[in-house]
Amino acid sequence: MFWRHMDYLYSNFATRAQESFACVTDLKIPPCSHGFIDHSPQWADYQVHSSSHQEIGQLDIRRLQAFVKIIDLGSISRAADLLNIAQPALSQQLAALESAFRQKLVIRSKSGVTPTIAGSVLYRHVQILSKQFDRAMVEITQGDGPLVGKVSVGLSPYSAGSTLSVELLRRVRDELPGIILHLTESFDDIYSELVMTGRLDMAVIHGSGPMKGVSFTPLMKEEFFLLAPHALEIPHDSENAVQLTDITGIPLLVPPKHNFVRKAIDMAFIRKGLEPTIVAEIEALTTLQGAIQEGIGSTILPWSVASRIAVEGKSRIYSLRNPVISENVSLCIPELVPETEASVAVRERLINLARAMASSRNWPGTQAST
Numbered sequence: 001m002f003w004r005h006m007d008y009l010y011s012n013f014a015t016r017a018q019e020s021f022a023c024v025t026d027l028k029i030p031p032c033s034h035g036f037i038d039h040s041p042q043w044a045d046y047q048v049h050s051s052s053h054q055e056i057g058q059l060d061i062r063r064l065q066a067f068v069k070i071i072d073l074g075s076i077s078r079a080a081d082l083l084n085i086a087q088p089a090l091s092q093q094l095a096a097l098e099s100a101f102r103q104k105l106v107i108r109s110k111s112g113v114t115p116t117i118a119g120s121v122l123y124r125h126v127q128i129l130s131k132q133f134d135r136a137m138v139e140i141t142q143g144d145g146p147l148v149g150k151v152s153v154g155l156s157p158y159s160a161g162s163t164l165s166v167e168l169l170r171r172v173r174d175e176l177p178g179i180i181l182h183l184t185e186s187f188d189d190i191y192s193e194l195v196m197t198g199r200l201d202m203a204v205i206h207g208s209g210p211m212k213g214v215s216f217t218p219l220m221k222e223e224f225f226l227l228a229p230h231a232l233e234i235p236h237d238s239e240n241a242v243q244l245t246d247i248t249g250i251p252l253l254v255p256p257k258h259n260f261v262r263k264a265i266d267m268a269f270i271r272k273g274l275e276p277t278i279v280a281e282i283e284a285l286t287t288l289q290g291a292i293q294e295g296i297g298s299t300i301l302p303w304s305v306a307s308r309i310a311v312e313g314k315s316r317i318y319s320l321r322n323p324v325i326s327e328n329v330s331l332c333i334p335e336l337v338p339e340t341e342a343s344v345a346v347r348e349r350l351i352n353l354a355r356a357m358a359s360s361r362n363w364p365g366t367q368a369s370t
């Protein structure tokens with residue numbers, strides 16, 4: 001069983017290596033034939049042998065993984081320290097890769113190293129391959145026992161995804177105790193790229209695609225609401241709804257421009273020919289909550305988030321009308337990286353949980369996708 005998995009991964013690795021070579025050298029390379037494997041217990045030392053192109057020669061897997069570490073850290077010296085090898089030796093490994101691909105893979109500067117276009121292509125392929133090896137080892141050692149392994153899930157800030165996190169964690173702990181769930185929520189990361197490269201197994205994000213390299217499963221569509229200081233007088237109707245034209249003059253505290261929530265807010269004002277009064281960009285929910293309570297400003301958020309930071313007697317939530325601002329929320333998974341049984345189990349629970357919560361009356365203005 002072990003060697004069957006290794007044969008499969010080796011063949012996949014060889015194919016991916018040649019795909020990378022084709023991408024960075026602009027050559028059309030046919031799929032490679034299956035090479036050979038030295039059946040040694042040190043499977044990390046496997047080398048890729050190209051029967052179609054001698055230019056690739058043989059690529060040591062650990063050399064490729066060291067290249068990934070260089071890019072992650074942005075420094076050859078720091079990567080060498082972390083990998084516990086001499087810096088000149090690591091530089092030689094990088095030079096060997098550049099020679100094999102006949103392309104410059106990194107740009108060196110005083111501040112460190114950054115990948116070239118060719119280096120970024122290789123980085124993406126190696127990330128996928130490394131994750132497949134890790135998954136193979138987990139599945140091989142698991143056998144027919146309970147599901148085990150690590151599953152990473154990205155949760156887009158200011159979305160329903162961040163609200164689902166605690167309940168998802170509870171369900172995984174109760175129903176899948178052998179799985180270690182890694183949850184991340186960050187404004188700085190582009191989750192679709194992390195999913196595409198295999199660094200995340202899945203992510204709950206705003207938007208519905210399409211996007212090359214990833215696939216989307218619609219979870220819900222959620223409306224945005226105004227969260228304002230309780231003492232602020234805002235014209236509203238009998239259903240506690242306010243018009244967008246009536247809030248142009250109030251100070252707004254919003255996410256950064258690259259955030260999907262912010263983009264939806266900006267687009268709503270633009271389409272009405274209005275100019276919002278934005279006084280601050282805030283990423284931390286605790287800071288946003290405190291600023292609203294102190295009367296510094298108001299914000300526009302999905303109900304799933306606004307209801308978490310609203311405080312009775314300190315802030316209040318209003319529906320928005322003319323126009324209604326809404327955004328799709330989807331689960332994003334990679335197209336090229338095969339799912340493990342563990343990630344499939346987590347994905348199924350996340351989808352069921354999201355749709356159940358969206359269908360409940362606890363989230364006004366939210367419609368579950370089918």
